[in-house]
Amino acid sequence: MIATPDRTPLPREFFDRPVLEVAPDLLGRILVRTTSDGPIALRLTEVEAYDGPNDPGSHAYRGRTARNSVMFGPPGHVYVYFTYGMWHCMNLVCGPEGTASAVLLRAGEIVEGAELARKRRLSARNDKELAKGPARLATALDVARSLDGTDACTSDDTPLRVLTGTPVAPDQVRNGPRTGVSGDGGVHPWRFWIANDPTVSPYRAHTPRRRSS
Numbered sequence: 001m002i003a004t005p006d007r008t009p010l011p012r013e014f015f016d017r018p019v020l021e022v023a024p025d026l027l028g029r030i031l032v033r034t035t036s037d038g039p040i041a042l043r044l045t046e047v048e049a050y051d052g053p054n055d056p057g058s059h060a061y062r063g064r065t066a067r068n069s070v071m072f073g074p075p076g077h078v079y080v081y082f083t084y085g086m087w088h089c090m091n092l093v094c095g096p097e098g099t100a101s102a103v104l105l106r107a108g109e110i111v112e113g114a115e116l117a118r119k120r121r122l123s124a125r126n127d128k129e130l131a132k133g134p135a136r137l138a139t140a141l142d143v144a145r146s147l148d149g150t151d152a153c154t155s156d157d158t159p160l161r162v163l164t165g166t167p168v169a170p171d172q173v174r175n176g177p178r179t180g181v182s183g184d185g186g187v188h189p190w191r192f193w194i195a196n197d198p199t200v201s202p203y204r205a206h207t208p209r210r211r212s213s
Contacts, residue, residue, distance in 0.1 A: 005043070005111075006164035006165060007164070009154065009161050009162065009163055010076075010162045010163065015093065016076075018094075019052075019101035019103060020049050020051070022092075023047050023190065024173050024175070026103060026105075027046075027047065027168040027193070028043065028165050028194070029164065029167070030043055030165040031044060031108065031160065031163075032160070032161045032162075040110065040117055041111050042108040042110055042111065042131055042141065043108055043165060044108045046106040046107035046192070046194070047103050047191070048106055048190055048192070049101070049103055049188075049192070050091070050103070055101075055185055056183055056184040056185035058101075058185070059071065060101075068081075070093060071091075071100040071102050072097070073095075073096070073100075074093070075095060075096070076152055077093045077152065078152055079091040079149075080143060080147050080148040081148075082145055087135035087138065088143055089134040090104075090143050090147075091103055091104050091105065104134055105134060105137055106133065106134045106201055107131055107132050107136075107193070109128075110131060120142060121136060121140050124136075128198045128199050132200070172195045174193050177203070186205075191203070
């Protein structure tokens with residue numbers, strides 16, 4: 001029998017911890033996106049940790065910029081970035097304010113509002129693919145750069161909230177290299193996912209982008 005998820009918003013203290021503690025603890029939590037058409041809820045099944053100045057793979061490795069300023073805190077806020085000129089990706093800021101660490105939300109299971117997600121993900125062959133990958137997740141939830149800096153630790157009717165959900169048992173959590181990260185940052189086994197969950201995205205090593213001749 002599957003337990004009913006706890007709909008209580010996660011407190012800010014949950015995120016005010018080292019990123020490598022927060023990331024696996026986010027698995028099984030519920031992300032709620034409130035849109036003008038109604039809510040979409042997603043159960044997190046795959047995430048990646050990025051540890052700021054200690055992590056060459058992090059956007060904040062070389063310090064604060066206009067793009068990454070939300071990463072520097074306070075914890076519990078949403079960091080959204082635009083990549084490859086095509087896609088948005090969503091992160092949750094964690095750690096003490098000023099540390100610039102965040103967790104990339106890589107994949108999840110749509111548990112409410114699937115009909116709304118399907119309208120945004122017309123290429124998905126089934127509901128398991130609606131949020132299977134960070135860009136797909138952001139697209140399914142209608143996440144754009146305008147949501148950068150949103151406070152996800154509130155019980156008010158805000159665009160994004162993170163609820164307690166049903167935490168995953170430690171023996172069901174797996175970890176390995178982060179997807180598509182190059183150089184020194186590529187060696188960290190900081191991708192975490194729920195074992196055997198069909199919504200988890202496939203691992204892909206970094207492939208250098210070739211310039212057209």
